[in-house]
Amino acid sequence: MPATADFRSDTVTRPTPEMRRAMAEAEVGDDVFGEDPTVNQLEARAAEILGKEAALFVPSGTMGNQTAIKAHTQPGQEIICDDRSHVILYEMGMPALFSGCLIRGVPTTDGILSWPDVAARLRHATDHFQGSGLVVLENTHNMAGGTAYPLSSIEEIAEKSHAAGIKVHMDGARLFNAAEAMGYSVSDAVAPVDSVCVCLSKGLGAPVGSVLAGTAEFIAGSRRIRKALGGGMRQAGVIAAAARIALEDGPGQLSKSHADAQYLAAAIREADGVELVSDVQTNILFFRVSAAGVSAASVAEGLKQRGVLVIAMGDRIRVLTHRDVDRADCERAVAALRECLKA
Numbered sequence: 001m002p003a004t005a006d007f008r009s010d011t012v013t014r015p016t017p018e019m020r021r022a023m024a025e026a027e028v029g030d031d032v033f034g035e036d037p038t039v040n041q042l043e044a045r046a047a048e049i050l051g052k053e054a055a056l057f058v059p060s061g062t063m064g065n066q067t068a069i070k071a072h073t074q075p076g077q078e079i080i081c082d083d084r085s086h087v088i089l090y091e092m093g094m095p096a097l098f099s100g101c102l103i104r105g106v107p108t109t110d111g112i113l114s115w116p117d118v119a120a121r122l123r124h125a126t127d128h129f130q131g132s133g134l135v136v137l138e139n140t141h142n143m144a145g146g147t148a149y150p151l152s153s154i155e156e157i158a159e160k161s162h163a164a165g166i167k168v169h170m171d172g173a174r175l176f177n178a179a180e181a182m183g184y185s186v187s188d189a190v191a192p193v194d195s196v197c198v199c200l201s202k203g204l205g206a207p208v209g210s211v212l213a214g215t216a217e218f219i220a221g222s223r224r225i226r227k228a229l230g231g232g233m234r235q236a237g238v239i240a241a242a243a244r245i246a247l248e249d250g251p252g253q254l255s256k257s258h259a260d261a262q263y264l265a266a267a268i269r270e271a272d273g274v275e276l277v278s279d280v281q282t283n284i285l286f287f288r289v290s291a292a293g294v295s296a297a298s299v300a301e302g303l304k305q306r307g308v309l310v311i312a313m314g315d316r317i318r319v320l321t322h323r324d325v326d327r328a329d330c331e332r333a334v335a336a337l338r339e340c341l342k343a
């Protein structure tokens with residue numbers, strides 16, 4: 001356990017002793033030849049849990065999302081998504097760079113698209129424009145504060161987009177957090193969409209890796225795109241072994257980190273000069289400190305000096321709870337925040 005309490009992201013978790021053991025003992029082969037049994041088992045199990053025909057192990061969520069975008073679109077087409085989506089803000093411009101697509105970003109308060117948001121931007125190819133190629137739903141939504149899609153919204157957007165001939169991809173980096181908060185199964189949440197990318201390396205606790213899932217045909221195409229991106233990983237069973245444990249045991253740990261986030265949210269609601277940006281649904285909180293007359297950056301620095309790591313983003317501070325912080329760390333964070341605000 002590190003000496004600091006690290007709330008910067010749920011990606012900071014370290015592999016557990018059980019994961020380290022599984023990595024050391026993993027049976028491996030060359031996954032580019034399809035011969036790594038540990039990777040093959042992980043992909044089969046991920047497909048089963050997600051209720052899709054097939055799945056593909058990828059090194060990162062970015063590679064999974066951008067592989068899906070490439071597989072579903074043609075250059076010149078438009079992608080409809082929330083305007084603070086990870087796929088456009090934090091994936092190095094890859095929709096343009098790799099797939100040659102344009103973005104139709106939808107401004108929302110909570111990161112959750114509705115069918116009218118999508119319908120207003122859907123365009124069919126004509127002699128004047130290429131039209132829409134894909135709708136992307138981010139569940140949970142990172143920059144909106146870990147907000148989750150209601151099942152009915154996913155179903156309506158997918159059904160009506162499909163009726164218009166448009167595919168739907170879910171950036172489910174934190175899909176299991178959404179399922180935990182909303183009380184639906186991950187397979188029900190992704191049944192309506194064509195593809196989903198889930199990070200195993202966030203709240204679920206794997207050191208590395210994400211899975212992309214969809215039809216067998218989509219995954220066969222995605223396998224070639226992954227290779228083009230340099231994602232053919234050879235004896236990847238050593239990381240797939242840890243990822244498998246994360247996939248099996250990680251979901252059961254999320255309720256604890258969601259409760260920790262609620263504990264922090266309650267403390268922030270009570271404190272003077274700080275303001276939660278939105279309700280907390282899962283493991284992500286954003287709050288402002290401007291009413292205390294201090295900058296987010298100076299509060300983040302003050303917390304750091306007290307052994308509590310967070311990220312300042314403009315006038316907001318982002319905090320994530322995860323497997324490697326516990327309630328005592330949360331109590332320490334609250335005490336440190338009170339000290340910073342007083343100082």
Ligand SMILES: *Cc1c(COP(=O)(O)O)cnc(C)c1O
Binds near residue numbers: 059062138171210
């Ligand atoms: C973390 C994240 C990803 C993928 O990020 P990688 O660092 O490439 O694994 C994708 N979408 C969202 C919403 C994320 O939070």
